[in-house]
Amino acid sequence: MPTISLSGIAKSYGGGDHAVKNLDLLVPDGAFMCLLGPSGCGKTTTLRMIAGLEQPTAGTIAVGDRVLDSVEQGLYVPPEKRGMGLVFQNYALWPHLSVRENVEFGLRMRKVPADRRRARAEAALEMVHVADAMDRYPSQLSGGQQQRVALARMLAVDPAVLLLDEPLSNLDARLRLEMRAELKRIHEESGATIIFVTHDQLEALTMATHVAVMNKGELQQLAAPMDMYGRPANRFVAEFVGSPPMAIVEVGPARTELAGSLLRHVTSRPGNHAPAAIGIRPEALRLDEPPVSAWSETAQVEAVLPAGSSWTVRLRVLDTELYAVSYTPVEARPGDTVTCWTDQMHLFDGEGTRLAAWNAVEVSA
Structure with a gap:
C-alpha cells in the first residue's frame, strides 16, 4: 500500500x-x-x-x-x-x-x-x-x-x-x-x-x-x-520518553545551586549560550571517575534501589535531588559521598524547544 x-x-x-x-x-x-x-x-x-x-x-x-x-x-x-x-x-x-x-x-x-x-x-x-x-x-x-x-x-x-x-x-x-x-x-x-x-x-x-x-x-x-x-x-x-524520566533543571534568575553549576559548564564551551533549562537522563549520570571534559559535582547518596539488571540511585547534588541509573553493581550506600558526572545534556530554550546541535552539548544517538 x-x-x-x-x-x-x-x-x-x-x-x-x-x-x-x-x-x-x-x-x-x-x-x-x-x-x-x-x-x-x-x-x-x-x-x-x-x-x-x-x-x-x-x-x-x-x-x-x-x-x-x-x-x-x-x-x-x-x-x-x-x-x-x-x-x-x-x-x-x-x-x-x-x-x-x-x-x-x-x-x-x-x-x-x-x-x-x-x-x-x-x-x-x-x-x-x-x-x-x-x-x-x-x-x-x-x-x-x-x-x-x-x-x-x-x-x-x-x-x-x-x-x-x-x-x-x-x-x-x-x-x-x-x-x-x-x-x-x-x-x-x-x-x-x-x-x-x-x-x-x-x-x-x-x-x-x-x-x-x-x-x-x-x-x-x-x-x-x-x-x-x-x-x-x-x-x-x-x-515523556525515557524511564526514569529525564531530570529538567530550570535555569532562571532564581536558579538553584545545581543549575548554576551546570550553566557554568555549558557556557564555558565556545559558541554556547545560556539555555532556559538543562535536561539530564538518569542513565547519563555516572558515578565513576569523571573525564576532564565532563561536568561533575560531589553528591550524597540518599537511596540505592536494585532492580535486578540495573541499580537506581537517588542523589542529593548540591541543593537538588537527581536520579542515576547504573548497569553495573553500585557499591555506595545511603549517606556516602560520591562524585557524579555527565557529558550528555539536553538544552532547551524558553519555549521548551530543544536547542540546535551547534549550541548544545550534543547527545550521541
Missing part, C-alpha cells in the same frame, strides 16, 4: 475543544508506526479517523492518490472499503464460535470459498502460534491466546494496513513482552503497514520503526525511536 497521509486533520466534538488539531502525518508503506502519548492526547481518535470509524472536522486523509476522507471535497470512504484491519483493546471474539470459526469470520463475510477460508485461517493461526487451539472456544484460552486470535482474524483477511488500538494493555507483564516480540515478527514476515496506539513508551521504543508523539491533540515529534530518545524535539518529548 502507498504512503498514508494525513493533511491538516482536525477533530472536535460538538464545537468544543479539539481532540486533534491541524495534524500532518505521513505513514510510509511497510512502516510500523506507533502513536504515542498520554491519555486524551488524540492518538486513538487519529487511529479511528484513519480506520473510518470517525470523520474529521477538517483536513484530508489519503492513501497514495486515493482520498479516503476530505472535508473540503465532501468525500468519505466507509471502513469496509478501506482495506484496513482493526484490532481493539478488548478482543471482541465471538464466544459461541471456535477459534478457527472466529478467524474465518471476516473471510466468510467476504464470501471467500470454504477451502480457502480454512487454509488462510490455519496459516494466520500458525503465524501467531496458536494453531494447536483452533478447535477450542475463546473461554478456554488465556488472555494472551485470545489476543493472538484477534490478531490472526485480522491477518487472515490480508489487510494492507493493520490498526492496533492498545491491544496489549489487558495483558500481564510476561504476556506483553511475548506479544511485543510476536508483533515485531509478524510485521517483518507480513510486510504490512502497522499503526499502533499506545501510552507505553517501552512498547513504542522496542517495536516501532517510526514514533509519533502526541500531546493535547498536536504532534510533538515524528522520528525513529532512538533518534527521538537521543534528540527529543522539546521538553514534553524529553520528559
Whole structure:
C-alpha cells in the first residue's frame, strides 16, 4: 500500500475543544508506526479517523492518490472499503464460535470459498502460534491466546494496513513482552503497514520503526525511536520518553545551586549560550571517575534501589535531588559521598524547544 497521509486533520466534538488539531502525518508503506502519548492526547481518535470509524472536522486523509476522507471535497470512504484491519483493546471474539470459526469470520463475510477460508485461517493461526487451539472456544484460552486470535482474524483477511488500538494493555507483564516480540515478527514476515496506539513508551521504543508523539491533540515529534530518545524535539518529548524520566533543571534568575553549576559548564564551551533549562537522563549520570571534559559535582547518596539488571540511585547534588541509573553493581550506600558526572545534556530554550546541535552539548544517538 502507498504512503498514508494525513493533511491538516482536525477533530472536535460538538464545537468544543479539539481532540486533534491541524495534524500532518505521513505513514510510509511497510512502516510500523506507533502513536504515542498520554491519555486524551488524540492518538486513538487519529487511529479511528484513519480506520473510518470517525470523520474529521477538517483536513484530508489519503492513501497514495486515493482520498479516503476530505472535508473540503465532501468525500468519505466507509471502513469496509478501506482495506484496513482493526484490532481493539478488548478482543471482541465471538464466544459461541471456535477459534478457527472466529478467524474465518471476516473471510466468510467476504464470501471467500470454504477451502480457502480454512487454509488462510490455519496459516494466520500458525503465524501467531496458536494453531494447536483452533478447535477450542475463546473461554478456554488465556488472555494472551485470545489476543493472538484477534490478531490472526485480522491477518487472515490480508489487510494492507493493520490498526492496533492498545491491544496489549489487558495483558500481564510476561504476556506483553511475548506479544511485543510476536508483533515485531509478524510485521517483518507480513510486510504490512502497522499503526499502533499506545501510552507505553517501552512498547513504542522496542517495536516501532517510526514514533509519533502526541500531546493535547498536536504532534510533538515524528522520528525513529532512538533518534527521538537521543534528540527529543522539546521538553514534553524529553520528559515523556525515557524511564526514569529525564531530570529538567530550570535555569532562571532564581536558579538553584545545581543549575548554576551546570550553566557554568555549558557556557564555558565556545559558541554556547545560556539555555532556559538543562535536561539530564538518569542513565547519563555516572558515578565513576569523571573525564576532564565532563561536568561533575560531589553528591550524597540518599537511596540505592536494585532492580535486578540495573541499580537506581537517588542523589542529593548540591541543593537538588537527581536520579542515576547504573548497569553495573553500585557499591555506595545511603549517606556516602560520591562524585557524579555527565557529558550528555539536553538544552532547551524558553519555549521548551530543544536547542540546535551547534549550541548544545550534543547527545550521541
